[in-house]
Amino acid sequence: MDIAQQSLTTPHRQITILDAPGHKDFIPNMISGASQADCALLVVDASTGEFEAGFERGGQTREHLLLVRSLGVSQVVVAVNKLDMVQWEQSRYDEILGQMQPFLLQSGFQQSKTSFVPVGAMSGVNLVNRDAPEAAALSRWYSGPTLVDLLDVLEPPSRNITAPLRFPISNVFKGQSSAYGVQGRVCGGIVQVGERLRILPGDESALVKYIDHEEENVEWAADGSNVTLYLTGVDPVHLNVGSVLCPPSDLVPLVTVFTARILVFDVSLPITAGASVELFHQAHDVPASISKLLATLDRANGTIIRKNPRVLTKGASAEVQITLRSSVYSGPAARPRPIPLETFASNKEMGRILIRREGETIAAGIVLEILS
Incomplete structure (x- = not known):
């Protein structure tokens, strides 16, 4: 199962959303997505019994939080969804916060970098605003930020653009003409159109024909960017998920x-x-x-x-x-x-x-x- 990717523009941020699967059978795919992330948006189900099933020992909510923190993600927004299934009860929202906040602290998330927001995704309540009639019950007890408000104030991490280029491949597909597309995140340095890169493991190299960033062609991409590189001059058999692209002059061990x-x-x-x-x-x-x-x-x-x-x-x-x-x-x-x-x-x-x-x-x- 692939990681779905979508872009979102807020008043102060340009955000790339990586939608990783939540089911326990797809944890490897979730790890691949989380390894490319700067921040986490965790969606939990507030309906009766569903939150408990995910949060009990061995549940996916606990494991996902541990995974993203272990992969270096320090900021998390928790969207408490489906509150409409429990009549927008504040007590249910408070109960979920009461269980999750201690676990987040124990897992290494600082309280100042953790946010909670009540939402009703299917009806659009508190995603961007609370103007719809369906939001009346929530507005009686909640006057805080919307989900987009919280995403808009996430802190961008520092970027190491002077380091040697590292580009772990997370997906491979056939591009236009003779080019093959590889998706991933730039983990250090800068990649440029026209650059020849080594593919590790192996002895092959490839030429960067063009770079796609959020559906736009760009001349270069820096550390932290989630991009698609279109490569030529290489047999696709040498392009594998997990391989790393790097400069021939500075190879990864x-x-x-x-x-x-x-x-x-x-x-x-x-x-x-x-x-x-x-x-x-x-x-x-x-x-x-x-x-x-x-x-x-x-x-x-x-x-x-x-x-x-x-x-x-x-x-x-x-x-x-x-x-x-x-x-x-x-x-x-x-x-x-x-x-x-x-x-x-x-x-x-x-x-x-x-x-x-x-x-x-x-x-x-x-x-x-x-x-x-």
Whole structure:
């Protein structure tokens, strides 16, 4: 399932909306969308029983919030939708806020960067205004901002345009004539029309024929832009979701073994050395193992509490070694395919990882050192 993309212009912002699927079967797609985001708009269902189903342990609302925060998103707007299904009761809105606000703080979202807004999406209530007759019941107790008002005051993050270009591919499709389109987010630096880029993994390169940004042709795009690059001079077999485009003079390291500092989520089973996991990095989803538990750390200051722990339990901060595994079993000598990866110190977006096991997100972290 693809990530739907749409543009929205507010009085002070030009916003690109990435609509990621919410169902648990499409978490990899959601991760791909969240890795391209600056801010999060979380829509929760206020109808009876639906909010509880998403917010209870193991629910998708909790997991989505943990995922976006782990991927570096610090601003979130929570739209409490379908309040018309509960007769616009203020008590229901307050009940949902009462449960979500502590969890957001616990997950690392600052209160000053978190907003809530009641809406009725199907009838358009409080999306742009509250002028419609259907909004009368809400207006009796709510006089705050609309959804668009909150989107209009989101803080744009700083952009690192002096860094080497990094462009992880999130989608590939056939363009016009001989060009092939690749969608993604510029994660550092600037990309320009006419530039030749290396495709990693692999030895191929391609020429940027033109760049599409919000349905307009542009000559260049900078860090943070969600764009489509149309490439020529390359066989499309070499263009894959998860590959990274970069300058031939400044290649991204190809990695199979690295160390990371991770935070363990609310896991049902502890993490042990040798545990088989799924590693998510940008649009990559590859098999890996937690090959070594190097140390548990103090969450406040990062100092070592214990070296070589036997297990990692929920809430633990730890330094671990992660080793990629071969995706196709062909004996003990099968070599895993490396992925383009950088340390968090070199590039924050290229240095974030998520770890899942048996359909559950168990940890998130940052790459510390590349070993192989």
